[in-house]
Amino acid sequence: MSAQPAPVAETGYPWPIETTRLDNGLRVIVSEDHSAPVVCVNLWYDVGSRHEPEGQTGFAHLFEHLMFEGSLHVGKTEHMRYVQGAGGSLNATTNPDRTNYFETLPVEHLELALWLEADRMGGLVPALTQETLDNQREVVKNERRQRYDNVPYGDAWLRLLPLLYPAGHPYHHATIGSMEDLNAASLETFQAFHARYYAPNNAVLTVAGDVTPGEVFALADKYFGTIEPVPDVAPGPHGHLPGPATKPVRQTVTGTVPAPRVYLSHRTHPFGTAGYDAITVLAAVLGSGRGSRLYQRLADGARIAQPDYIGAYGVDLAHAPAPLIVTATAKDGVDAATLEAGVAEVVDSMATEPVTEAELERGKALLTTSWWRQMSTVGGRADTLSRYATQFGDPSAAAYRLPQWQAVTADDIADAARTLSPESRVTLIYEPEQTAPEGTEA
Amino acid sequence: MSLVATRPEPGDARPYAFPAIHRVSVAGGEVVAAHLPGQLLATASLLLDAGAAREAPGREGTAGVLAKCLEEGTTTRDSAQYALALEGLGAELSTSVDWDSFRVGVSVPVGLLSRAVTLMAEAARTPRLDPADVARVRDDEVTALRMDWAQPGPRADAALRLDLFGAGERVGRPLHGDPASVAAVTVEDVTDFHGSWLKRPGVLLVAGDLDKLDLKELGAAAFAGTSGTALTPEGPLPVPIAPARRVLLVDRPRSVQSTLRLGHRAPERAHPDYVPITLVATVLGGAFTSRLNHLIREVKGYTYGIRADFAMTRRFGRFGVSSSVQTAVTAPALVDTVGEINRMRRYGVTEAELEVARTWRAGSLTVDMQTPGSIAAALATLVVHGLPDDYYATLRQRLLEATVDEVSAAAAQYLHPEGLTLVIEGDSALIRDDLTVSAIGEIVDAEV
Known part of the structure; x- marks a missing residue:
């Protein structure tokens, strides 16, 4: 018996979307939903680690930390205290493309969130001190140690990027940055960074939840309307690449890891393109869940x-061909070469063995559920609308992603798979260190 | 440019209601459901009284191996057919084992829930459990645990747990076992565990748009072929506190950070002081603005984060602080951390701190409970701890009404800085001398 596929969705965004633009260029998006008394305020600034010049890696992310350390009318640490004191949850993230800030609160605290965000958009620089910078620099260095340096395989992403993107490309370096550059960060650089990028005309504000558009537009104007735009926000650096890589690159790392692991990676297409939609579905068919080809053939089959x-x-990076990453870790007694050959064979099979209807429907069904899971919170919806407004100029374009995944055909996947040739592949291998033979340790 | 200088006052609080709870008895089991009108996604979770506490000594991890085996095919289809059927609906089986329960769940677009529950029950009630598959899954679990134990944290957690609860109690050993105990699990252990505990009806938790769901039909599918009655829970364990503070050193050569796990025993989840105890932990180390995060991260820059909490199950609890700090500042970070716990025990909390803590905890009930998954988890808390259907509404009110005196009294009663076990997983050679000089407690090398 084959499962009936999930019904094809006509839209991935069945909630209302209203937009306006303040005189200073700030785009404001509102998505009403009165099913619970909560609201999410989400801001995307169109600045990420891709904007960092050489010698300043990690600055966009360190700057994100500084945004929580006080502004003109908000004392150091008060930002967190006010939001949590209102019952809210908050965070911010930085990636190569952009920096986002968001808080979800009981809706009666909407104005608090707007006030806090406006104050740090328009009033961060006067509050920024050397002491704050020094302290947050240490916090970020600890973050790097905890996430990347003290964890087996933790530096894989840091190693893949420079192998995937040539020196000078905006995606060549990782967002967390280097310890050397972080140590060299000066206060003036950060003041200039804010003046250059943290402008209303370089940001999108989305409010989703138990609100009305009229109320939000008026409040947005009240709190953000007086912030001056930056006349010429510098465009991001070019991410253009002439095409897929033309020769394979590999790196082998020997370290304190418990088992051999391989990463195969390719530059594909930018997020938001038809080519990348095909890669997204291909990745689900290839590597999501127990029914995926990788699982069936390497975990279940060859074991x-x-x-x-x-x-x-x-x-999902939008400003240059985005990476596809395929990974597997060896079972006991299996060496890295065997595993690598096995993974490569399965990846190559995507081009040589046509994807079946059942494989395709399975991959799409999993993507459909993950889409609706993202849409099940006001936070997930607000972030999605900010993304589409920032990267594609139109929040309502968010509605097309799910139908576009569902429209991907087996032929589309075969076309996409043919671009994943061994000639353009980046291979990263981890090998466990040879340990001393048994009996020699005290 | 002129920014608005004063912080806006909140508007009128809008009422929050926990979703309406519906209970249906069917086919020997009970369905407990929460109505989420208009929600496109729905979650169902089978809650079985088959937690890690039911595992045999030396075989810790049996339930986890069984959980993985549920996807290795059923009596009617092999593992590949099963994966295609379930994932073809967009569902994946989520299994979890904690001290009190064994859960199997699915989340799918609401129209597909009935079919997903039928498949979920097929795996939970009639798994194939082919001996060769069970042995392979067990071996894979051993390998996965070894991977996990190569990370900083699990060894420190195990050292703390053993010290607090002792090897004689199941809870003195790791929740999911360790590589050695899982390696000792036999095929028979797994099939016996299934036969003893997973053939009873249990409770089906459902969160979704009930206008589009038939609870009787879901329950009939979930409880088909089951027998037996609900088990009577055992009472809570006592809460002994050590007479002196001790340092347990877990060596991790070349580590660039020290992993800290501090703790002592505490009451169980259903304890009447749950609300003030929770607020103590929030002020001390729960919120970003907590005393510990403020001092250790924001002022000293020793860490990326530090938190304190009371982890509470049906029979026991433990107070704990966890962090990772740079190797060079291990001793001062510990001294500062113990100092803050001491200060809170002696002087309690301030009104300003408590105001943040109670509105945060109350507000986050609203903020956190948006998704079918989080609502299903809240239903599980009600069922496991025997709490009433109006529990969340009452909890919200009790959080908002907690007083400084009440919370300070809980700090004095439930924090025991002098009886803490301080586990440090780090490069012993680099930190031992500093720890000795700090005189924070007797130093013992832990064998984990």
Whole structure:
């Protein structure tokens, strides 16, 4: 018995969307939903680590930390205290493309969130001190140690990027940055960074939840309307690449890891393109879930890969061809070469063995559920609308992503798979250090 | 440019209601459901009284191996057919084992929930459990645990747990076992565990748009072929506190950070002082603005984060502080952390701190409970701890009404800085001398 596929959605965004633009250029988006008394305020600034010049890696992310350390009318640490004191949850993230800030609160605190965001958009620089910078620099260095340096395989992403993108490309370096550059960060650089990028005309504000558009537009104007635009926000650096890489690159790392692991990676297409939609569905067919080709053939079939550490996914970057990453970790007694050959064979099969209807429907069904999971919170919806407004100029374009995934055909996947040739592949291998033979340790 | 200088006052609070709870008895089991009108996604979760506490000594991890085996095919289809059927609906089986329960769940677009529950029950009630598959899954679990134990944290957690609860109690050993105990699990252990605990009806939790769901039909699918009655829970464990503070050193050569796990025992989840205890932890180390995060991260820059909490189950609890700090500042970070716990025990909390803590905890009930998954988890809390259907509404009110005296009294009663076990997983050679000089407690090398 074959499962009936999930019904095809006509839209991935069945909630209302209203937009306006303040005189200073700030785009404001409102998506009403009165099913719970909560609201999310989400801001995307069109600045990420891709904007960092050489010698300043990690600055966009360190700057994100500084945004929580006080502004003109908000004392140091008060930002967190006010939001949590209102019952809200908040965070911010930085990636190569952009920096986002968001808080979800009981709706009666909407104005608080807008006031806090406006104050740090328009009034960060006067509050920025050397002491704050020094302290947050240490926090970020600890973040780097905890996430990347003290964890087996933790530096894989840091190693893949420079192999995937040539020196000088905006995606060549990782967002967390280097310890050397962070140490060299000066206060003046950060003041200039804010003046250059944290402008209303370089940001999108989305409010989703138990609100009305009229109320939000008026409040947005009240709190953000007086912030001066920056006359010429410098365009982001060019991410243009002439095409897929033309020769394979590999790196082998020997370290304190518990088992061999391989990463195969390719530059594909920018997020938002038809080519990348095909890669997204391809990744689901190839590496999501127990029914995926990788799982079926390497964890279940040949049994050379550990079932919990197998997968394929695209990293959704929009300003240059985005990476597809395929990874597997060896079972006991399996060496890296065997595992690598096994993974490569499965990746190559995507071009040589046509994807079946059942494989395609399975991959799309999983993507459909993950889409609706993202849409099940006001926070997930607000971030999605900010993304589409920032990257594609139109929040309502968010509605098309799910139908576009669902429209991907087996032929589209075969076309996409043919671009994943071994000649353009980046291979990263981790090998465990040779340990001393048994009996020699005290 | 003139920014608005004064912080806006909140508007009128809009009422929050926990979703309406519906209970249906069907086919020997109970369905507990929350109505989320208009929600496109729905979650169902089978809650079984088959937690890690039911595992045999030396075989810790049996339930986890069984959980993985549920996807290795059923009596009617092999693992590949099963994966295609379930994932073809867009569902994946989520299984979890904690001290009190064994859960199997699915989340899908609401129109597909009935079919997903039927498949979920097929895996939970009639798994194939082919001996060769069970042995392979067990071996994979051993490998996965070894991967996990190569990370900083699990060894420190195990050292703390053992010290607090002792090897004689199941809860003195890791929740999911360790590589050695899982390696000792036999095929028979797994099939026996299934036969003893997963053939009873249990409770089906449902969160979604009930206008589009038939609870009787879902329950009939979830409880088909089951027998037996609900088990009577055992009472809570006592809360002994050590007479002196001790340092347990877990060596991790070349580590660039020290992983800190501090703790002592505490009451169980259903304890009447749950609300003030929670607020103590929030002020001390729960919120970003907590005393510990403020001092150790924001003022000293020793860490990326530090948190304190009370982890509470049906029979026991433990107070704990966890962090990772730079190797060079291990001793001062510990001294500062213990100092803050001491200060809170002696002097309690301030009104300003408590105001943040109670509105945050109350407000986050509203903010956190938006998704079918989080609502289903809240239903599980009600069922496992025997709490009433109006619990969340009452909890919200009790959080908002907690007083400084009440919370300070809980700090004095439930924090025991002098009886803490301080586990440090780090490069012993680099930190031992500093720890000795700090005189924070007797230093013992832990074998984990």
